[in-house]
Amino acid sequence: MAVEENLEAKKKALESAILQIEKRYGKGTLMTLSSEGIKSVEVIPTGSLSLDIATGIGGVP
Known part of the structure; x- marks a missing residue:
């Protein structure tokens, strides 16, 4: 108890x-792990593919 x-x-x-x-x-x-899931975020590509991949979202939010 x-x-x-x-x-x-x-x-x-x-x-x-x-x-x-x-x-x-x-x-x-x-956010908790069980909440809402993945949200779409608008990004601006940096022009560097490796940097865009490293950010995890494809650019700068």
């Missing part, structure tokens, strides 16, 4: 912290 209560308290504290961060810096600042 005590372990479950402690886990619930930690979950509530984490949710509260995430809400505060999103309120201050905007929605999408933090």
Whole structure:
């Protein structure tokens, strides 16, 4: 019982912290692994193929 209560308290504290961060810096600042998936971002190619590949999105956002 005590372990479950402690886990619930930690979950509530984490949710509260995430809400505060999103309120201050905007929605999408933090994402969990299970949330929404991949978002499409507009990019500007750098002109260097290796640099575009290294950014992981094909250029500069």
